[in-house]
Amino acid sequence: NAGVMQNPRHLVRRRGQEARLRCSPVKGHSHVYWYRQLPEEGLKFMVYLQKENIIDESGMPKERFSAEFPKEGPSILRIQQVVRGDSAAYFCASSLYDTEAFFGQGTRLTVV
């Protein structure tokens, strides 16, 4: 029974490149959440998606960041023209209903 799968686990990008983070939720889960974690910080909510719909993107920067959860395939968090400040751990979580959320192992993005 696979949990939330995120890939890649580690991603290095040069400033100005695009970063694409993938998240496959627990089988059958239709709610996906993305969080960002900086060192010594908690988990900051970014975006909440259901299949083919963005429900809440209030935590996502207005520029350069986008997210999708297509009918088929994983959820994608895309960061265009990355800057050093984007370096962080990005976690995806999924839930069957909108309570218990299970997290993946995260993608650690380093911008050089």
Next chain:
Amino acid sequence: QQQVKQSPQSLIVQKGGISIINCAYENTAFDYFPWYQQFPGKGPALLIAIRPDVSEKKEGRFTISFNKSAKQFSLHIMDSQPGDSATYFCAAKRGQAGTALIFGKGTTLSVSS
């Protein structure tokens, strides 16, 4: 505006002792309060959760105490073990559909042997 405040930031407890981590929330619409445990390099794992219709929930050595009037809840780890050394996050959420978990900043627990 920090909706969930967690304390202490770090905690050192001797093996066999009780670890206590506290959280306070502001939004009275929150009605689901989980705790997550995170080891270095790993994702947060759901530990235990409570709803405001009960004042306490116990699972093994882990207990959540909930005080609705004070808008506070706490995690108690009894008989703390070195393997409990991790970062603990409290969180809160409104029960209605379409809302996400709001997390505290975390508590780093070290259990010394």
